[in-house]
Amino acid sequence: MVKLTKAIFDKIIEDSKNAYPHECCGALLGNADGDEKSVSTARLLQNMNKERAADRYEIDPAELLKVEKEGAKEGLDVVGFYHSHPDHPSKPSGFDRERAWPDYSYIIVAVAGGTEVEAESWTFTEMDAPFEVEEIKITD
Numbered sequence: 001m002v003k004l005t006k007a008i009f010d011k012i013i014e015d016s017k018n019a020y021p022h023e024c025c026g027a028l029l030g031n032a033d034g035d036e037k038s039v040s041t042a043r044l045l046q047n048m049n050k051e052r053a054a055d056r057y058e059i060d061p062a063e064l065l066k067v068e069k070e071g072a073k074e075g076l077d078v079v080g081f082y083h084s085h086p087d088h089p090s091k092p093s094g095f096d097r098e099r100a101w102p103d104y105s106y107i108i109v110a111v112a113g114g115t116e117v118e119a120e121s122w123t124f125t126e127m128d129a130p131f132e133v134e135e136i137k138i139t140d
């Protein structure tokens, strides 16, 4: 389960709409307790993939490291990532799975036509296991 406030969830949706027709990507910072993750901040990152920005994202490792360091100062870890799928369902692609690490939450926001949105979160525990959908719990 991944828990986030309505304000953070809305920001993720806004980032996804703003990036349309390109993919946005960002990091989720918070704390994990077993498979329950609480997100305290969602940080938009630059999508480095310019050639295929409509269907792939690439995070700048240096930018991510900077965000990780800033989070660590406040006692926050990177617990997951979010990205958008312009005009595609909120299911992870093969490419998404290849690039993913176990135990992180991967929130995918489908943005149809720049306005209709649907979000799902995906996770897996074993390196060779498939992605499974996990509950997104929105708190106040």
Ligand SMILES: [Zn+2]
Pocket: 083, 084, 085, 092, 093, 096, 108
């Ligand atoms: Zn994707």
